[in-house]
Amino acid sequence: MRTYYNKIYKGTKKEFLNILKERIAGGKQAFVITANPEILMLGRKLPEMNAALVDKETLIVPDGIGVIRGGAQLGYAFKERIPGVEICESLFDYADKKGCSIYLFGAEKSVLEALVAKIRKEYPGAVLAGYTDGYVKDKEKVFCRITEMQPDIVLAALGAPKQELLIHKYYRRAGKGVFIGVGGSFDVLSGRKKRAPAF
Numbered sequence: 001m002r003t004y005y006n007k008i009y010k011g012t013k014k015e016f017l018n019i020l021k022e023r024i025a026g027g028k029q030a031f032v033i034t035a036n037p038e039i040l041m042l043g044r045k046l047p048e049m050n051a052a053l054v055d056k057e058t059l060i061v062p063d064g065i066g067v068i069r070g071g072a073q074l075g076y077a078f079k080e081r082i083p084g085v086e087i088c089e090s091l092f093d094y095a096d097k098k099g100c101s102i103y104l105f106g107a108e109k110s111v112l113e114a115l116v117a118k119i120r121k122e123y124p125g126a127v128l129a130g131y132t133d134g135y136v137k138d139k140e141k142v143f144c145r146i147t148e149m150q151p152d153i154v155l156a157a158l159g160a161p162k163q164e165l166l167i168h169k170y171y172r173r174a175g176k177g178v179f180i181g182v183g184g185s186f187d188v189l190s191g192r193k194k195r196a197p198a199f
Contacts, residue, residue, distance in 0.1 A: 004040050004053055005076050008060045008067065013082045016061060017090050020178050024100060024152050031057060031171050032180040033164055034084035036064030042161050049161045052168035061087070084182040088189055091153050091178070092119060095126035102126055103146050106134035106157030107186035114190035134158050139166060147174040154179045157186040 009016055023030045033039065033053065043053040052058060061082040062068050068078045095102055102119070104112060112133045119126055129151040132142050139158065143166050146154055154177055156163040163181035171179040187193040 012079045027176045030178045033060045034063035037066040052164050085185045085188050092123045096123035100152035101129040102153045103129045103151040104131040109133040111190050157182050
């Protein structure tokens, strides 16, 4: 676990978001894992997930309070939680202001369509490069097509470890863009579910 905790970002949410915005503006890449204890445990069980977590290019943020508490027991101090939902909201706002392109991949069709409608209404400056629900059969084919499109922001809500393994396997093909596994965030962002409490 210490190998993972050494990598998990320990600064503020604002500082981390600035890193992502700089990557987007500079046409560079980022792969972000929004970590909770379950994701870290998957890393210990699955070699492919471990490879994604320890990859020097992978950025890991403390999404769940369990990660912060677990880190404290091991002597690690974190400034704050950095929830995937809040990363998404900040990137939507950034895309709105800068005209960045976004691809949404995952969740149920009704949830995805509700989120698309919300983005079009609340973030009209953002460019929706496309969206695909999480029930498509050939996810690898879809993801490869996404990398060919080279969006600025790719949010994959397929659940762990599917989303992390898919991103880690293919994201470098795009050559640019921020790729994030966001789990159930689309349900919250679309308004279908309430967000988790901060504590």
